[in-house]
Amino acid sequence: MDVESEGVQPVGPTGNGGHTVEISDPKADAADSVHIELAARRRMFMSQPSTVAIRRQQAVCVRRAHKIYGTKKNPNVVLDGLNMTVPKGSIYGLLGASGCGKTTLLSCIVGRRRLNSGEIWVLGGRPCSRGSGVPGPRIGYMPQEIALYGEFSIRETLIYFGWICGMSIAQVDERVEFLVKLLQLPNASRFIKNLSGGQQRRVSLASALLHQPELLILDEPTVGVDPVLRQSIWDHLVEIVKDNKTTVIVTTHYIDETRQAHMIGLMRGGKFLAEESPADLLAKYQAETLEDVFLKLAVLQNMGKRRRSSIAQEVVEQIRVPAIANPALDLSSEEDHGEISGEFGDNISMSSRGPDSITPEIQAPPLPPEEDTKVPLMEYFKFVNPNIMRALLWKNIMWMLRNVGVMLFILGLPVGQIVLFCWAIGHDPVGLKVAVANYEQTQANFSLMECPSFPGCNYTMLSCRYLENLKNKSIDVQFYQTEDEAREEVSHGRAWASLVFAHNYSEAVVERSENLRNIKDWTLEAATVGVSMDMSNQQIGTLLFRDIQYAYLDFIQGILKDCDVNPSNGRPPIQWNTPIYGDRDPNFTDFAAPGVILTIIFFLSVALTSGAMLIERNEGILERCLVYGVTGVEILFSHVISQLLVMFIQTAMVIVFSFYVFDITLRGELASVVLMTVLTGLCGMSFGFVISCSVDSERSAVYMAMGSFLPIVMLCGIIWPIEGMHPLVKPLSIFLPLTKSTESVRSIMQRGWMIDHPQVYMGFVSITIWIIIFLTLSILLLKFKKG
Numbered sequence: 154m155d156v157e158s159e160g161v162q163p164v165g166p167t168g169n170g171g172h173t174v175e176i177s178d179p180k181a182d183a184a185d186s187v188h189i190e191l192a193a194r195r196r197m198f199m200s201q202p203s204t205v206a207i208r209r210q211q212a213v214c215v216r217r218a219h220k221i222y223g224t225k226k227n228p229n230v231v232l233d234g235l236n237m238t239v240p241k242g243s244i245y246g247l248l249g250a251s252g253c254g255k256t257t258l259l260s261c262i263v264g265r266r267r268l269n270s271g272e273i274w275v276l277g278g279r280p281c282s283r284g285s286g287v288p289g290p291r292i293g294y295m296p297q298e299i300a301l302y303g304e305f306s307i308r309e310t311l312i313y314f315g316w317i318c319g320m321s322i323a324q325v326d327e328r329v330e331f332l333v334k335l336l337q338l339p340n341a342s343r344f345i346k347n348l349s350g351g352q353q354r355r356v357s358l359a360s361a362l363l364h365q366p367e368l369l370i371l372d373e374p375t376v377g378v379d380p381v382l383r384q385s386i387w388d389h390l391v392e393i394v395k396d397n398k399t400t401v402i403v404t405t406h407y408i409d410e411t412r413q414a415h416m417i418g419l420m421r422g423g424k425f426l427a428e429e430s431p432a433d434l435l436a437k438y439q440a441e442t443l444e445d446v447f448l449k450l451a452v453l454q455n456m457g458k459r460r461r462s463s464i465a466q467e468v469v470e471q472i473r474v475p476a477i478a479n480p481a482l483d484l485s486s487e488e489d490h491g492e493i494s495g496e497f498g499d500n501i502s503m504s505s506r507g508p509d510s511i512t513p514e515i516q517a518p519p520l521p522p523e524e525d526t527k528v529p530l531m532e533y534f535k536f537v538n539p540n541i542m543r544a545l546l547w548k549n550i551m552w553m554l555r556n557v558g559v560m561l562f563i564l565g566l567p568v569g570q571i572v573l574f575c576w577a578i579g580h581d582p583v584g585l586k587v588a589v590a591n592y593e594q595t596q597a598n599f600s601l602m603e604c605p606s607f608p609g610c611n612y613t614m615l616s617c618r619y620l621e622n623l624k625n626k627s628i629d630v631q632f633y634q635t636e637d638e639a640r641e642e643v644s645h646g647r648a649w650a651s652l653v654f655a656h657n658y659s660e661a662v663v664e665r666s667e668n669l670r671n672i673k674d675w676t677l678e679a680a681t682v683g684v685s686m687d688m689s690n691q692q693i694g695t696l697l698f699r700d701i702q703y704a705y706l707d708f709i710q711g712i713l714k715d716c717d718v719n720p721s722n723g724r725p726p727i728q729w730n731t732p733i734y735g736d737r738d739p740n741f742t743d744f745a746a747p748g749v750i751l752t753i754i755f756f757l758s759v760a761l762t763s764g765a766m767l768i769e770r771n772e773g774i775l776e777r778c779l780v781y782g783v784t785g786v787e788i789l790f791s792h793v794i795s796q797l798l799v800m801f802i803q804t805a806m807v808i809v810f811s812f813y814v815f816d817i818t819l820r821g822e823l824a825s826v827v828l829m830t831v832l833t834g835l836c837g838m839s840f841g842f843v844i845s846c847s848v849d850s851e852r853s854a855v856y857m858a859m860g861s862f863l864p865i866v867m868l869c870g871i872i873w874p875i876e877g878m879h880p881l882v883k884p885l886s887i888f889l890p891l892t893k894s895t896e897s898v899r900s901i902m903q904r905g906w907m908i909d910h911p912q913v914y915m916g917f918v919s920i921t922i923w924i925i926i927f928l929t930l931s932i933l934l935l936k937f938k939k940g
């Protein structure tokens with residue numbers, strides 16, 4: 154969590170117009186200077202026009218900016234009460250060592266990050282406030298990353314950004330011609346991915362220059378550019394600011410190239426060491442190069458810090474500056490007074506606030522609540538801009554067309570999975586080996602007709618007829634001499650069950666059937682088949698258990714018929730009528746198919762969306778688009794629409810293969826199943842957005858998707874009925890996105906229920922609620938997950 158700045162008001166010399174280092178004078182003067190300074194500021198406040206009016210005249214105006222990363226325990230103060238003023242129509246060189254906070258400051262200026270405290274005015278308004286146009290096409294932004302689509306040509310890239318900024322193709326083409334010449338770009342039909350790093354940076358620069366914005370923000374535009382081209386870029390910048398319509402802020406590590414800038418801000422330690430024109434800086438510090446100036450200022454800053462620290466300690470002990478009671482006289486409401494670096498003088502003087510501040514009593518007045526100027530949340534859902542939507546949709550579709558291999562894989566994957574499912578899951582195991590010790594056969598000393606299935610077995614032996622029935626159920630019957638041998642086979646895992654028939658089995662079965670009322674014990678015992686099973690595999694055990702019983706029922710009813718006894722005598726006294734829903738022998742494929750179809754579509758959509766969004770985010774493309782005013786809603790909608798196309802094709806193929814190729818049972822309306830599948834895909838897409846908006850790397854996204862996959866699949870009744878779950882997880886399963894929808898589709902497919910049945914429509918209600926939750930969450934994350 155970011156640390157909130159305390160907002161303590163800095164105190165120090167007034168803006169001196171020089172805005173450079175002013176090391177405080179001896180400690181004896183310190184108390185006086187504080188009072189003099191406050192009085193001067195109050196006088197100036199009374200005589201100046203409104204602060205807002207003055208700030209609006211600047212291209213950019215930053216006041217008392219504090220930005221802290223990290224946690225309260227371990228804060229990283231990047232901006233420490235920084236003031237910055239960028240006059241309209243100027244080139245402003247933002248200089249500083251790597252990691253000093255330049256990019257952070259620029260992100261705050263373009264409205265992509267928020268300050269912990271302080272104010273920013275850009276082109277007359279507060280970034281992100283209503284009607285400010287920031288973020289928006291008033292800004293041209295070149296981020297540090299390349300932030301371009303590798304699959305696009307140079308011209309397509311510029312058309313894309315041009316459309317976002319409201320340009321027509323003709324206008325873009327005109328600019329393309331000019332920019333290709335200016336930046337010495339290769340042929341505009343070349344693909345970005347085939348360009349060198351330097352060429353890619355120049356295309357990125359061209360994208361920022363394309364729409365001739367009012368404020369051009371360039372983060373290290375000349376990295377990897379040769380000196381000649383660098384000079385021509387600078388010449389162009391000088392040219393475009395001439396008519397006062399464009400302002401340029403440029404960061405660079407090549408300090409001396411900013412000689413052509415009108416103003417330079419030298420940043421260090423979260424503040425500006427100086428904010429002046431290059432000529433003034435060179436003259437003031439009698440330096441040959443701007444680098445020398447920077448070094449001198451850095452040394453002075455370090456000295457200043459030390460001195461301030463010791464002076465402050467003594468002054469605090471000697472004087473107590475009264476707190477300012479009247480907010481009108483408060484420092485925050487003072488004017489710019491024509492100063493460049495901010496109303497409290499430059500950042501390096503005693504005005505710098507820090508732990509050693511000499512006036513802890515002087516508190517900054519509370520800034521106007523940010524919410525007042527922020528776009529209300531509902532406005533974030535504003536109607537989408539057709540130009541932007543056209544650009545985003547075109548980009549998404551172009552990406553698909555340029556990645557045919559990936560698209561074929563994406564389209565073919567669900568079909569492959571459904572084919573695998575139908576081939577692999579739900580079919581009864583065949584060829585299960587059963588070891589039989591048939592004493593009736595081994596001890597028989599008469600020879601009758603041979604059983605056609607088992608050579609050596611006598612067909613008139615009832616045990617053989619029973620075994621014949623078993624064989625018809627695709628069970629592999631193997632004979633052994635003794636019961637021990639048969640059991641041994643099971644013990645060694647070579648057979649799933651052993652069956653033992655007594656030597657007088659046939660006789661006993663007939664006896665048992667004919668004399669139901671007076672069955673003797675020996676008859677009961679001899680007519681019973683002894684079964685010992687390997688139940689280590691529940692599925693196989695259950696199926697074998699079922700088949701052994703079914704085979705017996707069929708067998709005994711045949712015998713009874715032969716003996717002129719009512720075959721029903723052999724049945725248990727339960728009447729199994731035709732099932733109301735489903736088949737007498739339900740198969741697991743039919744049970745699992747609804748869940749499997751929905752899961753495939755759901756998780757493929759999750760992968761597709763989170764992947765696409767993360768690529769855009771990580772390559773900085775999303776950031777650039779957001780700076781140009783593209784909203785989170787537009788990005789989400791564009792992905793939803795283009796990926797819906799993909800999902801429709803995936804759904805159609807899955808449905809065709811499931812119901813027409815593999816003949817999975819479908820008793821209800823196909824349209825309802827299709828609708829639910831599409832909604833589930835939409836839900837997966839929305840969940841993918843949530844993932845991509847809440848994590849920063851693809852690896853985290855994979856972990857999050859995988860982490861959610863198993864719980865969702867395990868708990869939503871696809872693998873195991875919810876009725877059999879632990880009471881603690883059962884309520885949880887009801888709240889998962891695929892639970893109710895799976896139940897609903899199963900009812901449609903197996904029971905043939907229509908959409909007006911509560912169990913069916915509750916599935917639709919549930920999935921719709923989940924879509925709304927996920928989409929809202931992603932929009933909120935896009936809105937609030939700024940630094």
Ligand SMILES: Nc1ncnc2c1ncn2[C@@H]1O[C@H](COP(=O)(O)OP(=O)(O)OP(=O)(O)O)[C@@H](O)[C@H]1O
Pocket residue numbers: 222223229231249250251252253254255256257258297940
């Ligand atoms: N999202 C973030 N979370 C935490 N710390 C961050 C984040 N972004 C930047 N920082 C830290 O803030 C500091 C300033 O980073 P920033 O990128 O603004 O510097 P920079 O001056 O632009 O550097 P460079 O010139 O190398 O691009 C660095 O210490 C960086 O590690």
